[in-house]
Amino acid sequence: MINIALPKGSLEEQTLQLFKEADLEVRRTDRDYNPKINDSRIGKVKILRPQEIPAYIEMGYFDIGISGLDWIHESGAQVKEVAELNYSKTGPGTVRIVIAVHQDEPISNVREIRPDSRITTEYPKITAKFFEDLGISVRLFPSYGASEAKVPDLMDVVVDLTETGTTLRKNGLKIIGQIMESYTTIIANKASYDDPVKRKEIDEIVTLLLGVIEARNKVLISMNVPADALESIVSALPALKKPTVAKLHGIDYFSLETVVMKGMINTLIPKLKALGAEDILEIPITKIVR
Structure with a gap:
C-alpha cells in the first residue's frame, strides 16, 4: 500500500480532475485534511503545497507525489522522477521561470542587470545559483506571492513562474531572460521505487494516470464502409495507427474503427460520409494504455 501527496493551490484542480478521470477520485470535504481514495493500493493521501512535496517524498513520509520540476530543483530533494504529466495550472503544457524588469528599464539581457540589484522571487536557491554562475552579485528577497507587484517600487528584478507572460506584461514588466522550463511530474521516494511490491503499485497507479493523459482530446470513431469505398476512406483517416478493419457477415461491407484527435472530428465526419461511410459513431x- 502506497501513500500519496497531491499538490494544493494552482495545480490542485487539474490534479484532482486527473485522478477522478482515472477512477481514483479523491474524496474529501472542504475542511478534510485526510482525504481518501477508494483503491486497495492506496493508503494515506495528503494535499500539500507543491513546494513541500519533494522534501517529504525524499524523507519517506510519502511513496509518490505530484509537484513541479521547479520545486524539485529549488528544494534540492533527491527523488525519482517517474513520469511527466502534460498539464500546468490552467491546462496542457509547460511553464517557465523567467527574469523580468520594469518596461522602462533600459536593459534587454540578464547580463545587463546591475550588480547589487534587488531581486524578489519564490525561488531563492535557483535564482542564487543562476546569478552566481553569471558572476553577477545581487541581493535576494524571498517572495510569498504577488512578486510582480513589487517592481519597481520595492525591487529591481523579479524571477517568477509564467505560462504566457501576460500577468507580467499587465504589471508593466518585460521578460529579459529565462532560467528554466518546468512541468508537472510524478515523483517517488527512491527506496519505495526500489521495493518490488511498492514499485508494482506505483507503476499501476501511474499507468492509470498516464492513460487518462493519453486519451485526452482523442475519440474513437467507428463506421460501416462499402467494400468499393474502403481504400478511399482509409486514406482519408488521420489515424494514430492503422485502423481496425473487419468484414461484415453476409454483405460486401466492412466495419472500420480508429482513434483520431477530437479537434478534427467535426470536419472529418462529413468528409467520411461523403466518401460513402455509414453508421458513423463517435465514442x-x-x-489509452500503450
Whole structure:
C-alpha cells in the first residue's frame, strides 16, 4: 500500500480532475485534511503545497507525489522522477521561470542587470545559483506571492513562474531572460521505487494516470464502409495507427474503427460520409494504455 501527496493551490484542480478521470477520485470535504481514495493500493493521501512535496517524498513520509520540476530543483530533494504529466495550472503544457524588469528599464539581457540589484522571487536557491554562475552579485528577497507587484517600487528584478507572460506584461514588466522550463511530474521516494511490491503499485497507479493523459482530446470513431469505398476512406483517416478493419457477415461491407484527435472530428465526419461511410459513431475515450 502506497501513500500519496497531491499538490494544493494552482495545480490542485487539474490534479484532482486527473485522478477522478482515472477512477481514483479523491474524496474529501472542504475542511478534510485526510482525504481518501477508494483503491486497495492506496493508503494515506495528503494535499500539500507543491513546494513541500519533494522534501517529504525524499524523507519517506510519502511513496509518490505530484509537484513541479521547479520545486524539485529549488528544494534540492533527491527523488525519482517517474513520469511527466502534460498539464500546468490552467491546462496542457509547460511553464517557465523567467527574469523580468520594469518596461522602462533600459536593459534587454540578464547580463545587463546591475550588480547589487534587488531581486524578489519564490525561488531563492535557483535564482542564487543562476546569478552566481553569471558572476553577477545581487541581493535576494524571498517572495510569498504577488512578486510582480513589487517592481519597481520595492525591487529591481523579479524571477517568477509564467505560462504566457501576460500577468507580467499587465504589471508593466518585460521578460529579459529565462532560467528554466518546468512541468508537472510524478515523483517517488527512491527506496519505495526500489521495493518490488511498492514499485508494482506505483507503476499501476501511474499507468492509470498516464492513460487518462493519453486519451485526452482523442475519440474513437467507428463506421460501416462499402467494400468499393474502403481504400478511399482509409486514406482519408488521420489515424494514430492503422485502423481496425473487419468484414461484415453476409454483405460486401466492412466495419472500420480508429482513434483520431477530437479537434478534427467535426470536419472529418462529413468528409467520411461523403466518401460513402455509414453508421458513423463517435465514442469518448477515458484511457489509452500503450
